[in-house]
Amino acid sequence: MRYKHNKVSVYLHFVWTTEDRLPLITPDIERDLYRCVQEICLTHHCEVLAIGGMPDHVHLLLKMSPTISMAMLMKEVKGGSSRFVSERLKPGEWFRWRAHYGVFSVTPKDRERIRHYVQNQPAHHADHDLIESAEQSEIETDG
Template sequence: MSYTRLLYHIVFRTKDSKNTIPETHEKELYAYLMGIINNKKSTLYRIGGTANHIHLLIDLHPTIALSDFMKELKEYSSKWMAKNPNFPHFEGWAVSFAGFTYNLKEKETIINYIKNQKEHHKSVSFEEEFRSFLIENGVEIDERYFLKE
């Protein structure tokens, strides 16, 4: 038997960072995303976000590549949201996402960060947060493509 703990903090946004996730229905969306995560034999520790992006803290099953997981998560949820009258302005998800692994010792810190998204974004834009997130994790940003698709 193999033993793994693949703790990912994932951030993804709506197409063009538009505010198309109504706060009044975000829990419905979060529950749907949790169902997808559970069906992928993965564990959701925390989900949160704002009208234009979502943060996940998950333990991804070792048989699933992160890119495949995100492709399916966005594909299934897009189809569901398109049929759901509670998300009338949703146009889809942006192509890109950010995902980084963390040590289990950092789990509570990340959970608290995700819990406080609405308060955090009263003073920090998504673009500022995303840029900072990439820099902190050592990702070189190509300005030609940053938040363009």
């Protein structure tokens, strides 16, 4: 079988935290922060399927583009969004992400379940969801 175009179908679930896990993602900036993250992803041809989080971390489910690496995407997302918050949403206030992040591959079969998990973070945290526990241990052991 011949393909005229590359076919890439890679779904990833990213998780990253604020510096020292401080509750810096307040309700007054949350929506604009997520919009900024989404715009950065779109600039790099990544399709955002879900974004959500808590005051100290963000979850992002997306379809990756073959034109950018995971590491470069996270550098762009974290750098661009922290500048956006510090310069536009809360000028003069300190906002920084922790250097590390977690990334997990998502099968097509699990995509909808992970999308729901990402979009419903407060409920999952109230239930102490097992996915969160696994992600937390991955992030904490990475540094």
